Amino acid sequence: MNGLVLYRSRYGATRQYAEWIGTDLRLPVIDPDMLNDQLLAGCDFLVIGTSVYLGDLLLKAWLKGNKHRLEQKKLFFFIVCAPSPDASGHGQIIMDNIPGDLLRPSTDIVFLPGRWIFRQLSPTDGRVLKEKALAETDPAKKAALSQDSDAVKKEHIAGLLDAVRSFNQSIEM
Numbered sequence: 038m039n040g041l042v043l044y045r046s047r048y049g050a051t052r053q054y055a056e057w058i059g060t061d062l063r064l065p066v067i068d069p070d071m072l073n074d075q076l077l078a079g080c081d082f083l084v085i086g087t088s089v090y091l092g093d094l095l096l097k098a099w100l101k102g103n104k105h106r107l108e109q110k111k112l113f114f115f116i117v118c119a120p121s122p123d124a125s126g127h128g129q130i131i132m133d134n135i136p137g138d139l140l141r142p143s144t145d146i147v148f149l150p151g152r153w154i155f156r157q158l159s160p161t162d163g164r165v166l167k168e169k170a171l172a173e174t175d176p177a178k179k180a181a182l183s184q185d186s187d188a189v190k191k192e193h194i195a196g197l198l199d200a201v202r203s204f205n206q207s208i209e210m
C-alpha cells in the first residue's frame with residue numbers, strides 16, 4: 038500500500054490508534070510536520086488522525102495551512118474525541134475544522150472514542166474538564182466528566198481499516 042498515517046495527539050490516545058493503524062496496514066506513521074512534497078508524491082492516500090479539544094482539532098491550523106497539498110489525495114480522517122462520544126456534535130466539529138475543499142464525497146471521516154486520565158492532564162486541561170462537569174446538569178454526563186475514562190480499543194479501528202483496504206484494492210484493479 039502506498040499511504041501514510043499522520044497524527045497529532047496530546048496524551049497518547051490518537052497516537053495509540055495511529056500506531057495500531059500503521060501496524061495493521063503496514064504504513065509509515067509520521068508527524069504531520071514531516072510531510073513534504075517528495076513523501077506526498079509517493080503516496081496514493083493519507084490517513085490523518087487528530088484529537089479534539091473544546092471543539093478544535095489539534096490539526097486544525099495544519100489542515101488549513103496544508104489544504105493545497107492535501108486536496109490532491111484520497112483522505113481518511115480519524116477524529117479522537119470524548120470516551121463517550123456525543124455524535125450530535127460531530128457535524129459541527131467537521132464543519133469548523135476541516136477546510137471545505139477537503140470535504141469531498143470521497144473523504145472518509147470516523148470518530149473514535151478516546152480517554153482522559155486526570156493525573157495525566159495538564160492543570161489547565163484538568164480544570165476545563167472539572168468546570169464542564171460542574172456546569173453539566175445531566176447526572177450521567179456529569180459523572181462521566183468527573184472520573185477517569187478510557188474507551189481506546191483496537192476494535193474501534195476495524196471499519197477504518199476495511200475502508201482503506203477496499204480503496205487500495207479499487208486502485209490496484
Ligand SMILES: Cc1cc2nc3c(=O)[nH]c(=O)nc-3n(C[C@H](O)[C@H](O)[C@H](O)COP(=O)(O)O)c2cc1C
Pocket residue numbers: 045046047048049050051052088089090091092093117118119120122123150151152153158161162163165166
Ligand atoms: C480539556 C479537554 C477538552 C476536551 N474537549 C473535547 C471536545 O470538545 N469534544 C470531544 O469530543 N472531546 C473532548 N475532549 C476529549 C479528548 O478529545 C480525548 O480525551 C482524547 O482522547 C484526547 O486524545 P489525545 O490524547 O490523543 O490528545 C477533551 C478533553 C480534554 C482533556
